[in-house]
Amino acid sequence: MTRALLLVVLLLLGAGGAGFALSRPCGWAGWVAGGGGCLAAFALRDLVVTGDTLATDAQGRLVVGGIDYRPGRRDRMQAQMVVATLDPATGAEIARADLGMQGRPEQLRLSPDGTAMAISCNALYTCDLPGGSQPRETRVMLFDRDGERRWFAGIEHRHAPPDADGRAFDLGFLPSGNVVFAHVAFDAASGQVILTRQQPLPDPNARLPAGAEIRPGDTALALDLPDDFIPFLRLDSARSPDGDRIAILARRFSGPGKLRAAIRIHDIASGRLLAAHDIDRELAPAILWHPQRDAVIVALAGAPAAGADSELRLYAAGAGE
Numbered sequence: 001m002t003r004a005l006l007l008v009v010l011l012l013l014g015a016g017g018a019g020f021a022l023s024r025p026c027g028w029a030g031w032v033a034g035g036g037g038c039l040a041a042f043a044l045r046d047l048v049v050t051g052d053t054l055a056t057d058a059q060g061r062l063v064v065g066g067i068d069y070r071p072g073r074r075d076r077m078q079a080q081m082v083v084a085t086l087d088p089a090t091g092a093e094i095a096r097a098d099l100g101m102q103g104r105p106e107q108l109r110l111s112p113d114g115t116a117m118a119i120s121c122n123a124l125y126t127c128d129l130p131g132g133s134q135p136r137e138t139r140v141m142l143f144d145r146d147g148e149r150r151w152f153a154g155i156e157h158r159h160a161p162p163d164a165d166g167r168a169f170d171l172g173f174l175p176s177g178n179v180v181f182a183h184v185a186f187d188a189a190s191g192q193v194i195l196t197r198q199q200p201l202p203d204p205n206a207r208l209p210a211g212a213e214i215r216p217g218d219t220a221l222a223l224d225l226p227d228d229f230i231p232f233l234r235l236d237s238a239r240s241p242d243g244d245r246i247a248i249l250a251r252r253f254s255g256p257g258k259l260r261a262a263i264r265i266h267d268i269a270s271g272r273l274l275a276a277h278d279i280d281r282e283l284a285p286a287i288l289w290h291p292q293r294d295a296v297i298v299a300l301a302g303a304p305a306a307g308a309d310s311e312l313r314l315y316a317a318g319a320g321e
Contacts, residue, residue: 037277039295042091042312047084048302049310051106051122052207052236054288058114061094062086062288062297064312065108065119068098071306079304081105083117083147088291091312097147103127103139107171116150116188117143118180120171123162138168140182142191151191155183160198165234165285169198170206207234208248216246219271225250225262226278238287238296240317244268247296247317249287254280263287263296265317274318294318 046068053065063085070078081099086092099119106122121127123138137154144150155168160183162168169183180186185195210231213220216239225231231250238247248264261283265275282301290297295314302310 037315039293039314039316040091041314042086044084044299044302044310044312045093046307047082047310048304048308049284049286049299049312050104050301051108051284052286053083053105053108053119053284054286054297054299054312055108055110056088056288056291057085057110058112060088060291062088062091062291062312063108063110063117064299065105065117066299066310067104067304069304069306069308077304077306078102079104081119083108083119083143085145086312095145097143097145099141099143099147100149101128104166106166109171109173111173111177111188112175113177115145116177117145118171118173118182119143120167120169120182122166123157123168124166138162140171140180140186142180142186142188151186153182153186153191153193159183163234165232167207206237208237209233210235210250214248217268219269221246221248221264221266221268221271222273223248223250223264224273224276225264226259229259229262231262234285236285236287238289239268240289241291245274245317247287247289249283249285249298251283251285261298263298263315265296275316277315289317290314 047066049066055063057063065083068080068082072078079102081101081103083097084093085095104122104125105119107120109118119141121139127139136157139154141152142150160168172181178188180188183198184193187194208214210233213222231252236249246268250262254260259278259280261279263277284299284301288297294317296317297312300311302308
């Protein structure tokens with residue numbers, strides 16, 4: 001009986017790998033392989049997600065920022081920054097913009113009309129821009145959807161010190177789309193600073209301090225993480241489009257075969273736990289509500305190697321899936 005069960009599992013996993021060109025169901029086979037209840041997986045070819053760089057545009061398409069690792073001279077890799085647009089139903093790549101620079105994107109935010117992309121670099125890594133590297137600045141740039149850079153700026157670390165993950169500030173747009181917030185406020189058209197003091201930024205994908213409970217509203221939410229699961233200092237979150245639910249992503253370091261991440265989805269008003277997923281794969285620090293399904297999206301952390309691929313995974317957000 002045990003050998004027969006093992007054979008079924010291997011056949012299921014093999015079938016899943018054979019259909020991996022665009023998307024595949026995870027289901028029970030994904031759970032056996034460490035997916036922790038994964039509903040579906042979208043392959044990311046030549047793209048590794050390294051930060052909070054998942055978004056949905058005005059047409060409901062998925063937008064994914066990351067690195068296309070390419071072989072360079074003298075056995076050094078090029079970390080080319082790219083942004084891909086995907087069909088949310090199948091994961092098929094619709095378009096890809098090469099940003100014409102190397103670095104490690106830490107945040108990606110789309111303008112409300114979906115025509116512009118604000119991207120900030122991880123402050124712990126070099127961000128290759130005209131004028132050379134500025135090691136004591138965090139770079140922020142605005143691009144159009146084709147990858148043409150409109151402007152770039154730097155925020156000095158003495159004004160906005162980066163945290164242990166390399167984030168120096170929260171990035172976002174004013175609802176009108178004419179202002180970009182990156183510690184200070186920039187005119188979206190020109191890149192000129194228009195407000196120099198730090199701006200509070202309400203963000204549906206905010207980072208939250210780790211603890212036994214969080215309070216995104218009036219009700220405290222108990223995270224109820226697995227025993228001995230000590231997360232990183234910051235939790236990633238995403239609110240549902242209607243604002244009634246919040247998805248929390250907790251990550252940690254651990255050895256092979258041990259839990260690496262946990263997703264908890266709560267009703268904000270009541271605090272009720274709606275879904276829980278424990279995952280033994282390393283995830284990027286990003287979580288996004290799927291624009292069509294009652295599910296959230298996370299990204300596997302890919303290896304820094306030339307030609308490296310990665311994967312988006314969908315997890316059920318409640319009883320609807």
